[in-house]
Amino acid sequence: MNVTLRLAWRNLWRNRRRTWLTVGAMIFTNLLMIFLISLQLGSYDMMIENSLRAFTGHLQVQRLGYLEEPRLRESFNGAQALAEQLRSRLGVQNVAARAKGFALASSEDRSFGIQILGVEPDYEPRVSSLPGLVKTGSWFSSEAAEEIVLGAVVARNLKVGVGDEITLIGSGRDGSFAAALVTVVGLLESGIPDLDRLVAQMPLRTFQAVFSMPDQAHMLVVELGGLDQVAAALQQAQQLISERPELVALDWDVLQPGLKQAIQTDMASAWFMYAVLIILVSLSVMNTQLMSVLERTREFGTMLALGIRPGRLGRLVMLESLVMSGLGLAIGVCGGAILALYLSQAGFSYPGMEEMGAKFNLPGRIYPAFTLLALFWGPSVLFVGAMLATIYPALKLLRLQPVAAMRAV
Amino acid sequence: MSSVSCKDLSKTFTQGDEIIVGLDQVSINIEEGSFVCLSGPSGSGKTTLLNAIGGLDKPDGGEITIGEQRVDQMRKAELADMRLHNIGFVFQAYNLIPVLTALENVEFVMQVQGRAVAERRPAAMAILEEVGLKGMQDRLPSQLSGGQQQRVAVARAIVSKPTLVLADEPTANLDTKTSAQLMDLFVELNERRRVTFVIATHDPRIMAYCKRLIKMQDGKIVADDLQQPAIAAAG
Numbered sequence: 216m217n218v219t220l221r222l223a224w225r226n227l228w229r230n231r232r233r234t235w236l237t238v239g240a241m242i243f244t245n246l247l248m249i250f251l252i253s254l255q256l257g258s259y260d261m262m263i264e265n266s267l268r269a270f271t272g273h274l275q276v277q278r279l280g281y282l283e284e285p286r287l288r289e290s291f292n293g294a295q296a297l298a299e300q301l302r303s304r305l306g307v308q309n310v311a312a313r314a315k316g317f318a319l320a321s322s323e324d325r326s327f328g329i330q331i332l333g334v335e336p337d338y339e340p341r342v343s344s345l346p347g348l349v350k351t352g353s354w355f356s357s358e359a360a361e362e363i364v365l366g367a368v369v370a371r372n373l374k375v376g377v378g379d380e381i382t383l384i385g386s387g388r389d390g391s392f393a394a395a396l397v398t399v400v401g402l403l404e405s406g407i408p409d410l411d412r413l414v415a416q417m418p419l420r421t422f423q424a425v426f427s428m429p430d431q432a433h434m435l436v437v438e439l440g441g442l443d444q445v446a447a448a449l450q451q452a453q454q455l456i457s458e459r460p461e462l463v464a465l466d467w468d469v470l471q472p473g474l475k476q477a478i479q480t481d482m483a484s485a486w487f488m489y490a491v492l493i494i495l496v497s498l499s500v501m502n503t504q505l506m507s508v509l510e511r512t513r514e515f516g517t518m519l520a521l522g523i524r525p526g527r528l529g530r531l532v533m534l535e536s537l538v539m540s541g542l543g544l545a546i547g548v549c550g551g552a553i554l555a556l557y558l559s560q561a562g563f564s565y566p567g568m569e570e571m572g573a574k575f576n577l578p579g580r581i582y583p584a585f586t587l588l589a590l591f592w593g594p595s596v597l598f599v600g601a602m603l604a605t606i607y608p609a610l611k612l613l614r615l616q617p618v619a620a621m622r623a624v
Numbered sequence: 625m626s627s628v629s630c631k632d633l634s635k636t637f638t639q640g641d642e643i644i645v646g647l648d649q650v651s652i653n654i655e656e657g658s659f660v661c662l663s664g665p666s667g668s669g670k671t672t673l674l675n676a677i678g679g680l681d682k683p684d685g686g687e688i689t690i691g692e693q694r695v696d697q698m699r700k701a702e703l704a705d706m707r708l709h710n711i712g713f714v715f716q717a718y719n720l721i722p723v724l725t726a727l728e729n730v731e732f733v734m735q736v737q738g739r740a741v742a743e744r745r746p747a748a749m750a751i752l753e754e755v756g757l758k759g760m761q762d763r764l765p766s767q768l769s770g771g772q773q774q775r776v777a778v779a780r781a782i783v784s785k786p787t788l789v790l791a792d793e794p795t796a797n798l799d800t801k802t803s804a805q806l807m808d809l810f811v812e813l814n815e816r817r818r819v820t821f822v823i824a825t826h827d828p829r830i831m832a833y834c835k836r837l838i839k840m841q842d843g844k845i846v847a848d849d850l851q852q853p854a855i856a857a858a859g
Contacts, residue, residue, distance in 0.1 A: 221724075226723055229723060514722070517719040520678070521708065522706075522709070524705075525700065
């Protein structure tokens with residue numbers, strides 16, 4: 216064994232308790248960071264999936280410019296046929312056409328302006344979690360039923376319930392007068408007041424008839440198995456619509472830019488916390504090494520007298536830190552990997568989370584992400600931090616004078 | 625590379641407001657194969673002179689030449705290399721590396737020199753046997769007596785065949801019998817291997833082994849005498 220490595224290894228175990236305390240701090244920090252980062256990444260995935268399932272889906276096909284100016288007339292023809300082609304091309308059934316318009320909704324007592332989504336009754340539940348939130352009443356009875364599902368707050372504002380009729384008055388796509396009498400068949404409770412105040416859905420065919428836009432829609436919504444499938448599906452969708460220049464395929468990142476920003480903001484605050492943790496542990500490593508160097512000043516003086524170059528002593532101390540940090544990294548990452556792998560399969564739940572999930576049609580458990588990033592990002596930075604923290608004690612050795620060092624008590 | 629020459633060496637230390645003279649225009653020549661004792665009371669400059677010769681401490685002025693090399697003009701790394709390859713040190717407090725066994729301590733210098741295990745292991749074992757520590761090679765310093773530790777230190781100092789051994793009060797922590805055994809060993813090595821020994825001591829029994837006795841006081845050489853060693857090496 217190399218003499219420097221042998222010395223480094225034996226020196227580490229001269230004060231076992233101190234070494235294990237430092238290694239233990241590194242193991243604990245590595246475990247904690249792996250758990251938190253994998254949980255964080257898992258919760259981002261869940262947050263994205265939940266948000267996409269509630270609103271936009273993983274990707275959409277729209278008329279070019281609709282995203283910037285979502286007006287009624289920015290619809291496209293052959294929506295349902297194109298949806299069928301897209302289902303076939305992607306090999307998934309989770310494609311649904313939607314149309315969006317506004318109307319004045321009137322009950323016997325009140326009138327309110329509401330946003331109405333025209334949805335395909337058979338396919339919408341495949342791409343959205345909202346149909347699952349119909350807690351009172353039911354989903355649509357047929358594809359062309361003159362029915363409407365209202366958000367709970369909308370219904371309360373209009374003072375209507377399941378079975379009541381409301382009148383819709385608005386403008387059709389061609390500027391004609393749009394009017395309909397529809398029956399409230401279901402009330403949707405998301406638990407999010409802003410959403411429950413906004414939502415009103417009716418079958419797409421009924422919507423098309425009311426708003427004079429036969430066979431048209433504003434978007435095809437695609438729900439995929441996961442975020443990792445988006446890029447390939449986007450490419451397929453773009454190929455499919457390549458002969459229709461008025462259409463564009465957009466992924467979730469473009470459709471919901473705020474989502475990514477929210478994640479980045481959360482990440483920044485989490486990274487700050489990790490940085491504090493890493494700095495604290497690195498300072499503890501520096502303290503350990505500094506103590507160790509001070510205790511061995513005489514010994515280092517002897518080595519200098521025997522002809523060891525000061526740089527070699529510095530390398531010895533760096534090697535000691537390397538071994539110590541390596542132990543912390545190896546044990547921490549192994550333990551963290553086992554923990555993250557288990558939780559990524561079994562899931563992780565806060566108290567009350569499963570009840571909340573059941574209420575809002577959301578998953579009741581978070582599944583931490585078992586990824587290389589989650590496993591190695593934090594521990595690698597801690598490893599580097601510990602090595603950087605050893606530079607100061609190592610530099611002290613470069614200035615050591617043999618005679619003065621051998622006189623040290 | 626064996627003769628030592630010092631010319632007009634001076635060194636002062638500051639202790640609070642007081643300036644202490646360590647060496648005051650010291651000039652000496654030590655021939656190859658000499659067995660020299662530096663004697664004098666504490667603070668006379670013995671250790672300061674040894675440290676200067678060994679390149680452990682820089683003199684304020686003057687010249688030190690070992691063989692053809694000017695020690696006082698060397699940089700830190702050059703001094704380290706010179707000590708590693710040419711000088712063996714024996715300290716009063718043994719100064720063994722506590723985490724290495726007796727064998728590893730002896731091998732240490734050769735290992736740093738980059739010598740292969742096939743070369744250094746037999747040499748270290750042989751020298752341990754020579755200093756009377758056969759069978760104790762796997763003991764840590766904490767498992768050895770003071771005399772045994774000093775023997776390991778001597779073995780470490782001479783195993784790489786340096787031409788000069790500098791020993792600072794090597795017997796100060798040893799009993800009379802062990803001191804005598806150690807000095808016998810020094811004399812034997814000096815005679816058999818022609819290793820130059822410079823020993824700082826204020827113990828008259830140790831001085832009796834030397835062929836040349838240099839007396840120091842207040843940083844100056846006050847006497848420099850050749851003498852017939854009163855005690856010859858055992859055996």
